[in-house]
Amino acid sequence: MTSAPPSTPAQPRSLPAFSPMWPLLATMLGGVWMGWSWFLLNSIAVGGERRFRAFPIIAMGLGVSSIVAVVVFSLLESRSLDLGYVRYILIALSGWKLGISYVLFNTQTREHELFEYYGGATRSGLYAILAAPVLRGWVLGSLIPVGWWTLVLS
């Protein structure tokens, strides 16, 4: 039995961990494609027993958003939806995505607090946030062709 405390650090993790505030800001400034994928990677980086909890939440968020986007696109194509109403539907869709982002944020906050409290290294996501508006235009405007999925990923 040893009495001297070993000075080994906590087990190393390969992915860098961030405060969940950064993916939340990334969702607002860069879009869902950036924020939610960041939440996903961050939950793995922070680790813990509930690290996969973000997966079903994101799946639900993407599922509902996709259904709304496909319906809006089909109605617009068949000219059965007045353009004036689209704006209100898009506001509701943004509210849904924001709600999912807050749920993800709340889910990860406690895990991250414990991770950080016991010496887990947390990085700053400031540079990614500064680049987010530019990346948003590039990814959603140039990299991915425009379609119903743009509404989901924006």
Add this chain to the structure above:
Amino acid sequence: MNDRHHQQLVTRARQRIAHGDLHHACELLQECLAGDPDHAEAHALLALCLLDLRLLGPAQAEAEAALLCDPQEALAHSAMGSVCLGDRRFTRASEHYERALQLDPSDSYHHLRVAHLAAVLDQPRQHLLERALQLDPDDPDVLAALAEERLDHRDLEAAHTFALRALEADPESHDALLAMARVLLHRDDVPGAREHVVMALRQHANSEEGLRLLVAIKARQNPFLGLWFRWSLWMDAASNGRSVALLVGGFLAFQLLSALAEDLGYPSVADVLHYAWLGIVAYSWIAPGVFARMLAHELRGVELDERY
């Protein structure tokens, strides 16, 4: 004679822990373990001290040693439960805490640990704390935990009663002083809250909770941060579901009103609403950042120059 000496060391270590002097407690426990390496209670206490010093790896080694020495030692299971909680293995933590409760159901400390796990998992904990209170009606830690629990439910009267009882049981209890400070802060008695935090910091000068609360009081008095702090206090009291509903509801209300104003031919109203929303968002981003910087500054404490 030796056994008695070792037990005296453990008793002294417990006294040091109660006064927040963890480094001295570790030294006493190590001295005990040097003479009796199979002292399960000493290993378990050392694990708990190391956890409080945020040394998760060494704490796990000590908790494992405690369990190896005596698998029937309730404190060893409690220590291992706390290690698992720190490592976010909540199911294992719950199993160890339950085992500790089975082995020693009359110790309110184990009930407090289960209640703490429930708090981390956002589960109800009032019944667990009330059970602990039945076992030990004058334990200031239990009373302080009940005050915090009532505060979470915005039951300020009950929270104040429990915090007062905790302070009557032990006027120098760190947890009781902080619980009372939080209650007074919720009651807008900022000088009273500050006084209690300062008293708590006199007991544990490096208490992170104490320093966090002191910064929160400073933020409350700051004209720029005061509004955000009140909002944050109010949101903290709300459940996760309600806080999400409030934030999304606010966003939807502003966006819908702005769109409606534009459609009805009032573009200037829409602009005002748009900029008001942007202002709220910017403030809600900047204020927590400023608070975090204040807290980091306070927690950094005094750092001496390397050449000193």
